[in-house]
Amino acid sequence: MIGQNFYHVDHVQCRKCGKVLDQSKILELGDDIYCEVCFESECDLGKNRCGYCNEEIFGDLYIKALDKVWHPNHFFCSYCGCKFSEEQPFFEIDGKPYCEEDYSRLFSKICQGCNEVIDEDFMSAMDMHWHTKCFKCHVCDKSLCDEAFYCIDCELYCEFHYQEKENLLCAHCNKPVDKRYVFALNKRWHPNHFFCDFCKTVLYTNSGFKEYKDKPYCKECYIRLYG
Ligand SMILES: [Zn+2]
Ligand SMILES: [Zn+2]
Ligand SMILES: [Zn+2]
Ligand SMILES: [Zn+2]
Ligand SMILES: [Zn+2]
Ligand SMILES: [Zn+2]
Ligand SMILES: [Zn+2]
Incomplete structure (x- = not known):
């Protein structure tokens, strides 16, 4: 009393x-x-105070969860507002309930490299996250934490392997071509690196060249060697 x-x-x-x-x-x-x-x-x-609106709850129609009580219509995902059910369990962060999807999206970062949860230092790029140890070139494993990096289809590449993958390297010297390049034999070449494999005369695609085993030759050398 x-x-x-x-x-x-x-x-x-x-x-x-x-x-x-x-x-x-x-x-x-x-x-x-x-x-x-x-x-x-x-x-x-x-008193029973609702964990969401902090108003008193009268009667016994309430949800008990997360060490609090909630008006039945006030217990929902703190992010998207969806209701919970057996198929839609809730997860707690700081005393607030979240649906599984928002919980994992908002609070647990999954490493793009190894698919494990990240609970240590990480790198982020384009809405994706990596363990620092997983932030490396897909081809050569070089760490890209302090390097220029490129991302193709969620895979990381160092500058060199990016250009290789994108076919941006000169087929002769393996260095990136810039805006002026020759495209021939399905490869890119520095204009001065597209030359006859035998006499080293620089070739121009429009002057005609011959191909033998993926290598370019001037007409004269081609005829002399293989003609
Ligand atoms: Zn007192
Ligand atoms: Zn309430
Ligand atoms: Zn949600
Ligand atoms: Zn990882
Ligand atoms: Zn690489
Ligand atoms: Zn070159
Ligand atoms: Zn030649």
Whole structure:
């Protein structure tokens, strides 16, 4: 029972804080007596407050979860607002419920390289994440943490292997071509690196060249050698 009584004893103390109570200010809760402040807070503890709206919940229609109670219509994913069910379990972060999808998207990072959860240092690029140890060239394993990197189909490449993959390297010197290049034999060449494999005369695609085993030759050499 909750009520107010007068005590005819000299030293009545608050059950909780031990304060000696003025006889006119004794508040009773069950068998215990409290000062005004402690009475309020004790009463409050007994109340069911919704973890979402913090309003009192009356009756026994509520959801008990995450050490709190919730209005049934106030227990939903804190991110997308979807309701939980057996097929839609909830996950907790900082006392708030999240659906599985948002939980994993928002709070657990999956390494693009090894597909394991990231709980240490990581690198991010284009909305993807990698363990620092996994942030390396797909071809040569060189760490790209301090290097220029390229991402093709979620795979990382160092500059060299990116250009190789994208077919941007000169077929002769294996260095990147720039805007002016010759495209011949399905490869790119520095203009001055597209020459006859035998006499080294620079060839121009429009002047005609001959191909033998993937190598370019001027007409004269081709006829002399293979003609
Ligand atoms: Zn007290
Ligand atoms: Zn509520
Ligand atoms: Zn959600
Ligand atoms: Zn990894
Ligand atoms: Zn590489
Ligand atoms: Zn070249
Ligand atoms: Zn030649």
